[in-house]
Amino acid sequence: MQTFLKELKISELNKGVSTGTKWISASGEKIKSSSPVDGKLIATVNACDKRSFDYVVETAQNAFLQWRAWPAPKRGEIIRQIGNELRKNKATLGKLVSYEMGKSLQEGMGEVQEMIDISDLALGLSRQLYGLTMHSERHGHRMYEQYHPLGIVGIISAFNFPVAVWSWNSLIAMVCGDVCIWKPSEKTPLCGIACQNIISKVFKENDVPEGVCNLVTGGREIGQWICNEPNIELVSATGSTQMGKAVSAAVGARLGKSLLELGGNNAIIISKDADLNIALVGCMFGAVGTAGQRCTTTRRLIIHEDIYDSFKKKLVNAYKQLKIGDPLKEENHVGPLIDQDAVTAYLNAIEQIKKQGGKMALPGGTLSGKGFESGCYVKPCIAEVSNDMEIVQHETFAPILYLIKYKTLQEAIALQNAVPQGLSSAIFTLNLREAETFLSNAGSDCGIANVNIGTSGAEIGGAFGGEKETGGGRESGSDAWKVYMRRQTNTINYSDTLPLAQGIKFTV
Numbered sequence: 104m105q106t107f108l109k110e111l112k113i114s115e116l117n118k119g120v121s122t123g124t125k126w127i128s129a130s131g132e133k134i135k136s137s138s139p140v141d142g143k144l145i146a147t148v149n150a151c152d153k154r155s156f157d158y159v160v161e162t163a164q165n166a167f168l169q170w171r172a173w174p175a176p177k178r179g180e181i182i183r184q185i186g187n188e189l190r191k192n193k194a195t196l197g198k199l200v201s202y203e204m205g206k207s208l209q210e211g212m213g214e215v216q217e218m219i220d221i222s223d224l225a226l227g228l229s230r231q232l233y234g235l236t237m238h239s240e241r242h243g244h245r246m247y248e249q250y251h252p253l254g255i256v257g258i259i260s261a262f263n264f265p266v267a268v269w270s271w272n273s274l275i276a277m278v279c280g281d282v283c284i285w286k287p288s289e290k291t292p293l294c295g296i297a298c299q300n301i302i303s304k305v306f307k308e309n310d311v312p313e314g315v316c317n318l319v320t321g322g323r324e325i326g327q328w329i330c331n332e333p334n335i336e337l338v339s340a341t342g343s344t345q346m347g348k349a350v351s352a353a354v355g356a357r358l359g360k361s362l363l364e365l366g367g368n369n370a371i372i373i374s375k376d377a378d379l380n381i382a383l384v385g386c387m388f389g390a391v392g393t394a395g396q397r398c399t400t401t402r403r404l405i406i407h408e409d410i411y412d413s414f415k416k417k418l419v420n421a422y423k424q425l426k427i428g429d430p431l432k433e434e435n436h437v438g439p440l441i442d443q444d445a446v447t448a449y450l451n452a453i454e455q456i457k458k459q460g461g462k463m464a465l466p467g468g469t470l471s472g473k474g475f476e477s478g479c480y481v482k483p484c485i486a487e488v489s490n491d492m493e494i495v496q497h498e499t500f501a502p503i504l505y506l507i508k509y510k511t512l513q514e515a516i517a518l519q520n521a522v523p524q525g526l527s528s529a530i531f532t533l534n535l536r537e538a539e540t541f542l543s544n545a546g547s548d549c550g551i552a553n554v555n556i557g558t559s560g561a562e563i564g565g566a567f568g569g570e571k572e573t574g575g576g577r578e579s580g581s582d583a584w585k586v587y588m589r590r591q592t593n594t595i596n597y598s599d600t601l602p603l604a605q606g607i608k609f610t611v
Contacts, residue, residue: 105202107195108145111297111374119148119320119391120155121299122162124306129155129311136293139205139439140429148292150321156328158315163255164334166314170251171280178278184305185274186222189215192301196294197267198431203291204265205439205479207430218270220563221579228584243598250588251282253336253360253477257329259286259350260451262441263396263500265294268364271567271578272339273316276587283336283393284317286329290322290441297600330354337362338589339447341398342522344498344572351574363574364567366498367526368404368425369517369549369558372541372543374512374532379556382531383417385557386504387473389529391437391483392427392531392559395502397443398573399527399551399559402498405504405515406448407592411508414477415485418506419465424596439479442503447500449481455494456503462487464506490518498524512537520548526569527551550577 119134120127131150136145138145138205151159170178189196193215197447201211234249256276260268265287287295299318306315319325330338330353339352339362347365354361371389373382406414430438440446446469453467467484483502488495490507509515519528528549530541538554540546550569551561561567566581568574605611 106599107198109327109391110195111199112300113146113293113297117146117296119150121318122159123316124303127155131475134289134292134320136203137575138160138202139441139479140202141475145203146293148240148320151319151325156319158308159319160332160334161286163284167254168314169284169312170282170315175229175232179226181305181309181311182222183275185302186219188301188305189219189255196297198292199297203293204262204525205441207438208433210393214241214264214267217267217502217563221270221274223582224563229278237472238401241602243596245595248590248592250590253587253589255335256281256283256336256587257335258283259326259329260288262288262290263393264270265291267448268341275584279584279587281587282315284319285318286325289322310358333395336360347456347574362576364576364578365572365574367500367573368402368522368524369527370405371401371558372515372519372530373404373406373414374534374537375407376534377531378533379414380500384422387421389557389559390504391502394437394440396500397559401558403507405509405518408508410508415464415497415506422465425454425483427480437483439477440481444477445500446479446481448499452494452499452503456486459492459494511539516546523572525549525572529553529558531555552606
């Protein structure tokens, strides 16, 4: 067994249900986690069953009654200690993320660093969960707003960010006084188990109530239990648009709250006034980082006609220098796709591009032989297309980059916006008017709009999320913490009379 697996307490057979302070025996299906890096079985997990799930919900309910009573700064102290434990385990957890998911080691480490950054953000928030005070129209009255914790927050995360997205939600929610039930992707369950082992140490040392942060591993059925559970106040779900629609329907049917982070079909506009050297770097990382398996992956390049051919040439030459292989080796830029289903989707997309009239500027394909035994390695490819092609309107979770030509900025913005998704967007230009137009209300319709940086690599200080079929949710920084709380308006009468609002007279 790999050394980092032992350090994270990953054994050959793992329990997959945890209440934060202890592991629960469950009789659900056995999930086999195999690495896309080499195809080897890493470990097997005993997934959650309905009895165990109901126990976790009941335990979380009881924990909430205690946890919400802890002063917010005291809750922040727990998160501070979790951040320190993550610092100690950054190398080992980063390697697990890379090995179980397939992203490069640098990206695996970067994902754990995001968790550390979020813990710092949450610590600061623990002393800034502010409300507003306003003037009343009635004499001797004061009005104000305050925020209270919701209760149980259900977290359904995707394989491509197997630990960071959990931390975005759970660490902020816990500081707000909520308790959490996390279902990690069934493709990366060991990352969830490793996180629970890390936080368990902190919880036990500080007498944190059992049930504050829970883990339930398993497949789609577990997600359905979370969505249909009336005692779960908020469901935060990250995944495909199709999955998000199902979550929204189920949670909405019981008038629950949902926070959705769904698909992206992100574009970069390359102006004729761009610094093409930095544009090339931004486009490359955005398109091939995590082997194209990010919701913020750059999928479309909208390039001005005057520089289209020259920039395409630069891009193709740069792609030919990419090193594909074992992501645990730092010299490699691109690792594998998550599994064979992803490879099939990639190959099908290439066939559709050709059938719909697209032209391959750089052919794709699979890689085989020594070092590629898992069968999950593919070549990043480039296709010249029109924006209205059906395949271009959909998100393919793979390193396929579309090139589209434009004449005017207004045309480029219209092309960028003319997809169902609305997560991330960018423009590379040194023209101030172009930059400001792109950021105006006549510009990008996405939740994220960047100038002279790519579509990937959002910082945790800003609210993360998108519009349209991306779901409309916001996580991480800014005032995203308010999603995890309920707002309450309070009025205090400190006078010796009871004047009514709007001047209404009522006597007895």
